[in-house]
Amino acid sequence: MPELPEVETVRQSLETLILGSRILSIHEITPGVLLDWSCGPAKGLAICAIRRRGKYLLMELEQGEMLVAHLRMTGQFNYLEQPTDPRKHDHIRFDLILPDGRSAWLIFHDTRRFGRIWRLHESQLDQIGGLASLGPEPLDPALNGTILQARLQRRARTSLKAALLDQTVIAGLGNIYADESLFLAGLHPNRTVGTLNTSDTEKLLACLRMVLTKAVQARGTSIKDYVDALNVRGTFQYQLQVYGRGGLPCNRCGRTLDKLTVAGRTTVCCRSCQSMGE
DNA sequence: AGACACCTGTAT
């Protein structure tokens, strides 16, 4: 489910709701979802910062303690001010004391149970392999076409789609935003990375940033499950150009959009608007 | 690079 814009939206909603709160207790409803690697306390510690890196959410607590979450396909955080009976697929409950003294619950809910939460000390962050090996943030101003070109060319023989989905090349893209960005850039998902020159890569980076920025502004794409911490859906699904539109007419040229499998994922593109190069 | 595994729900 969640890619960079959805995780960023969850981050923003959590920041508004629980920044500065103290963790009273953590309840493990379903075993195995919370990986507790820390030797230190969590009880009583305040949440000092809520950050995002790629599709990971990082909550910094006092004393260098942390909570890191990956929502994978169907994970959600639900913020509740009133105690409620546990629902199906509620896996972890964080009991919080808000800065004003009121209490609240933060529940990690995940239908498919692919999501994970780690409790660890900041010194252990490099033990989360997927986090340690992330490529650059697409919206980081320090990233430029030259850097992205170099990173992409480590995968010169693969498809553009596979390279964009590879979190070690660039962080945060998933199936929706890879397809949307390639459409905007006019590049075919099956095109070989090695055929891109620096100016192609600069255009691709600009398109990635355009799509991601608009999606963050729309508070993400809600196809089915995705909601923020207050159960609010995003609206970027109304701006999608290709994702989920296989067999429908291209919004740019009118030709029927192709539905392919690329890098093991359903991929939608326009053979007229997206160039294979040569 | 590709296949499969991990899960459950929904659509066909």
Add this chain to the structure above:
DNA sequence: ATACAGGTGTCT
């Protein structure tokens, strides 16, 4: 009954 879904870790 089968296929598929916004992700990624591990094994060929």
